[in-house]
Amino acid sequence: MKKVIVFTTGGTIAMKYDEEKGGLVPAVSGEDLAAAVPGLSEVAEVEVREFSNVASCNMTPQLMFRLSRAIEKALDEEDAAGAVVTHGTDTLEETAYMLDLLHGSEKPICVVGAMRGASDTSADGPANIWCAVKVASSDEARGKGVFAVLNNTIHAAREVRKTHSANCATFESPWWGPVGYCDEDRVVFRRAPVGRRVFHPAELTARVDVIQAQSGIGRNYIDFAVRDGANGIVVEGFGRGNIPPAMEEGISDAVKAGVAVVISTRAFAGRPYESYAYPGSVGDSKRHGAVRGGELSAAKTRLKLMVILSEHPELARMPSDLEKLMDD
Numbered sequence: 001m002k003k004v005i006v007f008t009t010g011g012t013i014a015m016k017y018d019e020e021k022g023g024l025v026p027a028v029s030g031e032d033l034a035a036a037v038p039g040l041s042e043v044a045e046v047e048v049r050e051f052s053n054v055a056s057c058n059m060t061p062q063l064m065f066r067l068s069r070a071i072e073k074a075l076d077e078e079d080a081a082g083a084v085v086t087h088g089t090d091t092l093e094e095t096a097y098m099l100d101l102l103h104g105s106e107k108p109i110c111v112v113g114a115m116r117g118a119s120d121t122s123a124d125g126p127a128n129i130w131c132a133v134k135v136a137s138s139d140e141a142r143g144k145g146v147f148a149v150l151n152n153t154i155h156a157a158r159e160v161r162k163t164h165s166a167n168c169a170t171f172e173s174p175w176w177g178p179v180g181y182c183d184e185d186r187v188v189f190r191r192a193p194v195g196r197r198v199f200h201p202a203e204l205t206a207r208v209d210v211i212q213a214q215s216g217i218g219r220n221y222i223d224f225a226v227r228d229g230a231n232g233i234v235v236e237g238f239g240r241g242n243i244p245p246a247m248e249e250g251i252s253d254a255v256k257a258g259v260a261v262v263i264s265t266r267a268f269a270g271r272p273y274e275s276y277a278y279p280g281s282v283g284d285s286k287r288h289g290a291v292r293g294g295e296l297s298a299a300k301t302r303l304k305l306m307v308i309l310s311e312h313p314e315l316a317r318m319p320s321d322l323e324k325l326m327d328d
């Protein structure tokens with residue numbers, strides 16, 4: 001029987017209703033979480049390692065990086081077939097993507113959460129864990145990177161988004177759809193994530209801020225980020241990546257100060273591009289020194305830029321080289 005190492009980090013999946021506090025709070029240990037899944041021992045030999053027990057709003061890129069280190073070390077153990085991470089759903093897609101950026105081995109990693117607490121009626125945690133362990137131990141998932149596995153569907157870490165604040169079918173991969181599904185007797189992939197790139201920063205040292213373009217805003221948030229020590233800024237533009245023209249001079253000064261500026265899009269899918277030539281267009285931002293990002297959400301563009309600038313800080317001053325890595 002294959003062995004899967006389950007890292008628990010917290011989230012609703014490990015929460016119970018607290019009468020006194022009037023809401024769900026962290027309450028379930030890693031061991032108890034696994035023990036509550038009927039039939040799990042028939043899927044794989046499961047070893048639980050508790051990493052943390054927090055709501056996922058407490059996760060930081062540094063914690064994600066440390067988690068990645070712990071998982072990669074565990075997966076170096078010859079008898080480990082794959083890993084599962086239990087996680088709050090709020091930032092699940094960020095942790096999954098950070099792990100994906102750093103994951104070079106063939107062994108699958110599945111990040112799993114739940115929309116209902118362990119004490120709620122029809123808690124979805126046990127079924128989700130069962131599926132995640134099944135996928136992590138499957139041959140089908142090998143060599144395809146990191147996944148979010150919930151509600152019987154398998155999503156690529158790079159594509160998945162939380163799309164509903166409460167529904168159990170919240171995770172979707174807008175535009176692309178899931179890569180596969182987990183059924184009672186099998187794991188099925190209908191497509192494979194392509195274009196994964198793995199990075200090897202020694203530490204996560206770069207700080208990157210996200211600034212969302214909103215109608216009528218100016219350069220002040222950009223100026224603040226530069227003054228406050230950001231190494232990179234992701235500007236989440238409209239549509240094709242267009243932004244209020246009043247932000248452009250801020251971009252120019254940020255780039256002159258050695259801060260990398262990457263344009264992403266507020267749109268749910270698609271990539272920014274220099275389709276237009278008016279003030280505030282991506283072409284204009286590039287003339288001011290910015291770099292075009294790719295199809296990733298702003299949150300994931302930020303994590304990718306953090307990883308890249310941590311490994312290659314010199315790229316902050318090499319826009320065309322940085323763009324080749326960011327626009328994929």
Ligand code: ASP
Pocket residue numbers: 010011012013054055056057087088089090091113114115116
């Ligand atoms: N607020 C919770 C968290 O992210 C949501 C969940 O886990 O579903 O920790």
